[in-house]
Amino acid sequence: MRSLGKGNGAGEENSPSVALSTRERRRKFLEMALRRARPGAGTAVEVLRRRTALRRWPDLSPLLAGIPWAVVGAVGARAYMPERATADLDVVVTPQDAPEVYRRLREAGFTEGPALLGGGRSYTTPDGVPVDVLTPDAPWLPEALAHVRRDPQGLPVLPLPYLVLMKVQAGRTQDLADAARMLGAAPEEEREGARELFRRWLPDALEDLESLIRLGELELGAEPQ
Template structure:
């Protein structure tokens, strides 16, 4: 099978996008070996589940806006993969209030993260990573969530893709491709707009990942 041409890749200065070289190498590797239609069934790829722990975060953190990010957030946009922790994104200015709410709910702080934020263990044993961010994109993401079937605020697809580009892990790149592979054009437009605004040097990689993701649904 002949695969569609991927967008021409351009060299981006490392200081502007430190994950660019790793991301491009991964995309090239995937495009070399991808076999459309050989993976999961279409029925599975269209499956969406939502199984959060019994504790409702809105009850623990009632006074500060947040959105769920990370692996749990992907459940709204692709088939669920196993993840044992919950990640949330909060405004830096709300951090102290959030942490006090967690202490009031008998949560225990485990450690600080390598990025601004900290890891907690909730009363039921659930691991919670709290990510602090005060950038413009984070403020917009927190103010405009999507909502899960149980009412939990989840980061929009466009900002989730941005976060995963910024994180730059292999799993994040794979998540981007799978989420965008099932997205409709009306859902892709906001993603492209957010990347254009906040990480324009990743636009060509975004287009490549959309193509690769769509091939999985062939």
């Protein structure tokens, strides 16, 4: 989704005035989803385990050479869940690197758009592809960017535990649904990595993390506990 109000999660969760409403929204969503969830209902299991790159997105690697960056949002999530439709490419960089990133994009012919509420700026490629550059003030971001993985297209993406953390901090319904779907198909090693990150950076959401894991398992056909 592309808008001035688009947040990146980290700032929202850490703001005292907004964090409470973010947590409340998250927990209401999880309570409702767990009440309504049925094992194996919805998408076929073979589809849930499919990893594709049907749509090719711009690779900013040549433009951002030497700058740590990664794809996030729906495009980043396709490395860990079925690909879903989205209108734009979300990328994340540190706030410190943002001025240089903006300069390079402008020089490459990207059209600069409005600032994003949660930190960052929107751009459009010369070919008309919307790109949102997110710059969360998140202490874990440099560590995450130092361990990027590659999606089926070869784009750099955050490791699953960090992407889940970012989505839970954002707290939007689609982000939580993505987190549940990614965690449901994730090996236990990845889930434990997410638990460790939450203990360090978002301890009050550990119970919510377990609920997301359970939701993901139910979608894959696990029996209710």
